[in-house]
Amino acid sequence: MFKPRSLLLALLLVAPLACKPPFNPKAYPTADKLYDVALVEYKARRYDNAAKAFEQLTLDLSARDPRLPLAYYYMAQSQAKSGQYLLAAGTYNRLIDAFPQDTLVDDAFYLSGLAYEREWRQPQLDPTYGRNAQTAFESLLTSFPDSRFAPLSKKEIDKLDEWFAQKDYDTGYLYLKRKAYDSGIIYFKDVIRLHPNARKTRDAYLRLLESYRAIRYTEDARELCDVMRKTYLNDREILKECGPAPATPATPAT
Numbered sequence: 001m002f003k004p005r006s007l008l009l010a011l012l013l014v015a016p017l018a019c020k021p022p023f024n025p026k027a028y029p030t031a032d033k034l035y036d037v038a039l040v041e042y043k044a045r046r047y048d049n050a051a052k053a054f055e056q057l058t059l060d061l062s063a064r065d066p067r068l069p070l071a072y073y074y075m076a077q078s079q080a081k082s083g084q085y086l087l088a089a090g091t092y093n094r095l096i097d098a099f100p101q102d103t104l105v106d107d108a109f110y111l112s113g114l115a116y117e118r119e120w121r122q123p124q125l126d127p128t129y130g131r132n133a134q135t136a137f138e139s140l141l142t143s144f145p146d147s148r149f150a151p152l153s154k155k156e157i158d159k160l161d162e163w164f165a166q167k168d169y170d171t172g173y174l175y176l177k178r179k180a181y182d183s184g185i186i187y188f189k190d191v192i193r194l195h196p197n198a199r200k201t202r203d204a205y206l207r208l209l210e211s212y213r214a215i216r217y218t219e220d221a222r223e224l225c226d227v228m229r230k231t232y233l234n235d236r237e238i239l240k241e242c243g244p245a246p247a248t249p250a251t252p253a254t
Contacts (some may be wrong), residue, residue: 024047025056035067042074049140051078069095069102080115091117109140110149123163134160165198180212
């Protein structure tokens with residue numbers, strides 16, 4: 001237990017914090033002062049305060065003020081660093097729409113993509129935010145192919161492609177286990193068609209073959225094996241399932 005003297009000291013230390021009023025961006029008399037305070041709050045990692053300050057600045061600064069795009073940028077950054085990824089993505093998009101020629105636009109495309117991607121979090125969830133992330137990264141590559149964020153965007157697109165493939169594969173596999181083969185076939189074909197370079201694509205081929213054989217689509221299974229042998233040369237599991245390629249009949253001499 002606290003001694004009375006220690007308890008009194010602790011209360012005296014806490015009291016100023018408890019009495020401190022919440023941050024109010026409207027308390028600052030000018031946009032110049034608020035901008036300086038907003039940067040201080042951001043650098044001090046008080047991101048909630050910084051987001052409020054920069055949001056107020058988006059209303060207070062004139063349309064021609066060169067700090068206005070920066071206000072949107074730092075507002076989005078503050079939201080992202082607070083874990084408010086969806087809000088951050090929306091703010092980056094506001095920057096892109098309002099200032100399409102600004103030097104921060106490629107940053108905003110890339111960072112909005114990251115924000116959407118983090119909102120998706122894992123392949124098992126609804127992929128809407130993943131699609132939004134993909135669109136942001138692809139827009140950057142189209143509009144700013146020489147941006148320093150272009151190589152990073154390509155990596156993120158590849159990562160998202162793996163997630164999309166995983167999601168479709170998992171859905172197809174679920175149908176397969178329930179013996180809903182026709183539905184599973186649709187998803188396995190989507191993995192193969194839409195994500196040919198993903199790690200799960202090979203497994204999708206194998207599960208598609210399993211589905212064909214389960215419903216006795218013999219000709220489809222045979223044609224699929226022909227494709228699998230060419231796509232995955234000398235793959236042991238595929239050779240086990242499909243066997244070696246049929247020998248080509250010799251052409252008779254003339």
